[in-house]
Amino acid sequence: MRHRKLCVQQAMIEIGIPGSDDLRLVNALLDFNGTLASDGWLIEGTADRLRALAALLELHVVTGDTTGTAREALAGLPVQLHLMPPEDQDTAKRAVLARFDAARTVAVGNGRNDLGLLEQAALSIIVVGREGCAAASLARADIVCASIVDALDLLLAPRRIVATLRR
Numbered sequence: 001m002r003h004r005k006l007c008v009q010q011a012m013i014e015i016g017i018p019g020s021d022d023l024r025l026v027n028a029l030l031d032f033n034g035t036l037a038s039d040g041w042l043i044e045g046t047a048d049r050l051r052a053l054a055a056l057l058e059l060h061v062v063t064g065d066t067t068g069t070a071r072e073a074l075a076g077l078p079v080q081l082h083l084m085p086p087e088d089q090d091t092a093k094r095a096v097l098a099r100f101d102a103a104r105t106v107a108v109g110n111g112r113n114d115l116g117l118l119e120q121a122a123l124s125i126i127v128v129g130r131e132g133c134a135a136a137s138l139a140r141a142d143i144v145c146a147s148i149v150d151a152l153d154l155l156l157a158p159r160r161i162v163a164t165l166r167r
Contacts, residue, residue, distance in 0.1 A: 013158055028060065110127045
């Protein structure tokens with residue numbers, strides 16, 4: 001009997017950035033309210049992009065679920081939901097990131113409670129949507145997008161990220 005070596009290749013987004021370290025992303029931590037959702041419901045076009053992105057990255061949604069709709073809004077999507085306590089959400093979100101390799105993670109958010117994620121992730125994207133974004137988080141982000149659709153499209157077409165971050 002022949003023994004075959006089983007090689008499982010992990011999905012990944014690899015981005016070579018001239019003048020900077022290359023990115024090898026395997027995880028995405030995504031904020032829900034104000035980032036993926038407006039008033040508790042997914043922004044149009046987000047679900048299809050999450051499905052496509054799940055072929056490339058392991059998707060995690062981190063949220064305090066202010067509106068109480070996250071579980072229902074994300075039902076059937078290829079994401080893992082992490083509910084945060086009402087207090088000290090920045091610390092709770094950083095604790096989720098600590099379970100992963102931050103150097104291989106992209107964080108996408110909009111709020112002050114996303115600051116720790118944005119500071120520690122290999123790539124940080126802030127979304128300035130209908131809720132706006134926290135100024136401190138904006139100052140820390142690597143990339144600023146006008147919508148979650150734009151942010152997810154960047155990850156689906158990573159050459160755009162090269163154009164933004166090259167030196």
